[in-house]
Amino acid sequence: MxxxxxxxxxxxxxxxxxxxxxxxxxxxxxxxxxxxxxxxxxxxxxSDQPLVADGLYHWGFALLHEAKTKQGQEAVEIYEDAISKFSFCLLIATNYLGAAIDGGVAFMELARISPDESKPGLYQLAESFFEKACDIQTGSAAYNLACIFALRGDQEACLGALRTARDYGSLPDEPNILQDEDMAEVIDQAWFKDFLEEVRAKVAEPKEKLKDVQIDVEPNFKLKKTEDFDYYSKS
Incomplete structure (x- = not known):
């Protein structure tokens, strides 16, 4: 500085x-x-302190993963610490995509170990982080939003978010989706199965083969001889 x-x-x-x-x-x-x-x-x-922002993000990332190895109040406190790091990172670098996504993930993980009455508020906070991520890069957290909508039972919004994730390349592979506990309430729905069929059909579409192109190796110009000169002669 x-x-x-x-x-x-x-x-x-x-x-x-x-x-x-x-x-x-x-x-x-x-x-x-x-x-x-x-x-x-x-x-x-x-603001405008990229090294500090990186430090805060990676600090939060480490805390997020440490919290997954803990239980009870200890895990809660570590998740909250991670969220504070991601939040501060976004204060310094407002377009830090990783902090926006992982901040939402931290709230989702915190909701899993919290009482039922606390879950809706935590989902709302996670949603705000994921929406921030999508503002930074369109569709980047669309699947995460789909998970929240699935947990709320908002099937129409869930399908819309899944389609956005598909269109912007952030949709996980089918096995990962089917094993995602956040999607448990919708995977047996007809619309969800239809969506997966659409995804499979898209993946199975044959890629357009490049046509063979004949290349004319003969030059379409001629060199004009302007003088007689022997490059190998000695003067």
């Missing part, structure tokens, strides 16, 4: 801190406005 950039960020940070102090003394809409202004300042200070 250059000296000028560092000074500018320091000034922005000081202004944001001042806004927080003012917000604490203000009421109602004025306080909310000041808090939001401060948040924008803080976000500006930590």
């Amino acid at each position: 250059s000296l000028l950039s560092s000074i500018k960020k320091r000034s922005t940070l000081d202004a944001a801190i001042k806004q927080v102090a003012q917000a604490r003394k203000a009421d109602g809409g004025r306080a909310e406005q000041l808090f939001k202004g401060a948040y924008q300042g803080f976000a500006s200070v930590v």
Whole structure:
């Protein structure tokens, strides 16, 4: 970071801190406005730090996978820690696709080990991360959204998301879909079987064979001799 950039960020940070102090003394809409202004300042200070964003993402990724090896409250706390890392990563780098997808995955995994009454709210939070991922790259988390819709029993939305995943190349292989516990409620539905048939038919379509093209090796131009010269003669 250059000296000028560092000074500018320091000034922005000081202004944001001042806004927080003012917000604490203000009421109602004025306080909310000041808090939001401060948040924008803080976000500006930590933005455009690709190395920090990478560190946060991979930290969250490690926590996500460690949580899968734990149980009970310990697993819950590690999932929550992973989510905080992915969220902070997205604050620094708003288009970090991996953080958006894995943040949603972390909420889904957290929902699996949470009480039934907590699941809908966690699915909603996961959905917001997956939608963010699709905003960054169209269709990238469409299958993840299909899983949420399947769990909710929203079959029409599930089919739509599956088709989007298929169209944008993010649909898993059929065996993985059939083994996905999130899809358990829909795999026996007629529309789901029809969808898989469509996918199989698409895969089975013969690829267009390149036609043989005859190449004329004879040059279609002639060199014009402009002088007599023997390149091998000695002067």
